[in-house]
Amino acid sequence: xxxxxxxxxxxxxxxxxxxxxxxxxxxxxxxxxxxxxxxxxxxxxxxxxxxxxxxxxxxxxxxxxxxxxxxxxxxxxxxxxxxxxxxxxxxxxxxxxxxxxxxxxxxxxxxxxxxxxxxxxxxxxxxxxxxxxxxxxxxxxxxxxxxxxx
Amino acid sequence: xxxxxxxxxxxxxxxxxxxxxxxxxxxxxxxxxxxxxxxxxxxxxxxxxxxxxxxxxxxxxxxxxxxxxxxxxxxxxxxxxxxxxxxxxxxxxxxxxxxxxxxxxxxxxxxxxxxxxxxxxxxxxxxxxxxxxxxxx
Numbered sequence: 001x002x003x004x005x006x007x008x009x010x011x012x013x014x015x016x017x018x019x020x021x022x023x024x025x026x027x028x029x030x031x032x033x034x035x036x037x038x039x040x041x042x043x044x045x046x047x048x049x050x051x052x053x054x055x056x057x058x059x060x061x062x063x064x065x066x067x068x069x070x071x072x073x074x075x076x077x078x079x080x081x082x083x084x085x086x087x088x089x090x091x092x093x094x095x096x097x098x099x100x101x102x103x104x105x106x107x108x109x110x111x112x113x114x115x116x117x118x119x120x121x122x123x124x125x126x127x128x129x130x131x132x133x134x135x136x137x138x139x140x141x142x143x144x145x146x147x148x149x150x
Numbered sequence: 151x152x153x154x155x156x157x158x159x160x161x162x163x164x165x166x167x168x169x170x171x172x173x174x175x176x177x178x179x180x181x182x183x184x185x186x187x188x189x190x191x192x193x194x195x196x197x198x199x200x201x202x203x204x205x206x207x208x209x210x211x212x213x214x215x216x217x218x219x220x221x222x223x224x225x226x227x228x229x230x231x232x233x234x235x236x237x238x239x240x241x242x243x244x245x246x247x248x249x250x251x252x253x254x255x256x257x258x259x260x261x262x263x264x265x266x267x268x269x270x271x272x273x274x275x276x277x278x279x280x281x282x283x284x285x286x287x
Contacts, residue, residue, distance in 0.1 A: 020219060027221075069190055075221045076187035082219040083181055090168040095178040100185075103178035107155060107264045109283035135182060 016081070023078055027071065098123035101138035112142050152192040153262040155183060156254060157222070159247055160268040161287055162197060162205035166217050172268075172287045179266055179285060180220055195222045200235070200250035225254050242275050252276025 049062040059065035087094040095103070098120035105113035112119055122142035126133045157165070157176075164172035165180065186193050197207070202224065207214055227235065227250050234253035239246065248269075255263055255277045264283040265273045273284055 024219060024221070072187050072190055072192075076184050078219065079180070079184035079187065079221050082216065083177070083184060086168075086177070086216055093168050093174050093177050095174055095181055099174060099178040100182055103175070103182045103285070106266075106285035107153070107179060107182055107283070109264070113285075134185070 020078055020081055023074060027074060027078070096123070097127050097133060097135065097138060100135040101142070104135035105139055110139060112139060112146070115142075118142055118146070151260050151262055152194055153264065154258060154260055155179065155193065155195045156251060156263060156265045157195065157197045157201065158251060158265060158267040158269065158273070159201050159204040161266040162201060162207055162217065164287060165220075166205075166207065166214060175287050176266060195220070196225050196254070197222055198225045198227065198231075198247070198250040198254050200227050200247045204245065204247035225250075231257065238276050238278075242272075244272055244276055248272050248276055252278070255280050255282055 046062070049065050052058045053060075053062050053065055059068065098116075101119045101123050102113065102116045104110070105119060119138060119142050122145060123133075123135075123138045126138055126141050130137065160172070161176050161179075164170040165176040167173060180195060183193050183195055202209075207217065209218055225231070231250060231253045234257060235246070235249035238244065238252040238256075239249035242249075242252075244252070251265070251273070252275075255265070255273075261281060262283075263277075263280070264285055265277075266285045266287060267273045268287050270284040270286045273282065
């Protein structure tokens with residue numbers, strides 16, 4: 001996938017923007033070339049991964065499982081860094097918990113996506129006591145509120 | 151199974167332009183994807199290249215730097231997609247971009263597809279028999 005390599009963007013320090021560009025380039029590069037590493041991971045984690053692969057078939061190999069998880073984490077880090085920088089420059093673009101709950105419902109095709117007002121109300125309620133609540137917490141709360149009383 | 155989040159032309163334009171009235175809405179979708187990726191959910195945002203053409207998204211232009219860095223993958227209009235898209239366009243009369251989007255929907259090996267779109271009707275039309283989730287903007 002081609003990516004812009006010419007722009008110095010937003011307020012990230014030059015070093016940070018170069019690092020993000022470089023990480024993105026490496027993630028895009030992919031390819032089949034592999035390297036042995038001397039990375040040390042906890043033995044229990046290694047054994048848990050091997051068990052999940054062997055018994056649950058979650059990935060072709062423990063290496064594939066580890067690679068996929070690492071890639072997803074790095075992609076999330078890049079995305080969040082870029083989004084945070086964008087919010088800093090465009091504060092009105094920053095979604096609130098209600099926006100995120102509606103977006104999460106829409107992405108999942110959750111029935112409450114059709115009731116954004118209810119989701120925003122649930123977000124407002126939950127944020128009062130749980131400022132770090134996630135959009136999925138809001139969905140769960142709104143779903144529970146929608147249940148008829150027993 | 152990976153959930154694919156596919157952007158249509160207006161979703162792309164809204165994402166790129168902070169002054170667009172739907173910007174915050176599309177950014178919300180991308181933010182949810184980023185948060186879920188952080189929790190190791192299998193989810194990807196993609197854009198068919200014909201959609202990118204229609205939206206004017208030039209990855210070499212600095213003005214597209216923001217979407218360029220959001221890990222949104224291109225799905226190229228290769229020979230197989232072109233044939234499927236041609237059939238969709240002949241059948242429905244939609245734009246080339248929407249036909250490519252339909253070809254992506256019909257061809258990818260996942261059943262978990264969400265289309266972020268300003269035209270839910272056309273998306274359901276081009277999806278054919280494939281079950282999709284529509285996030286209307």
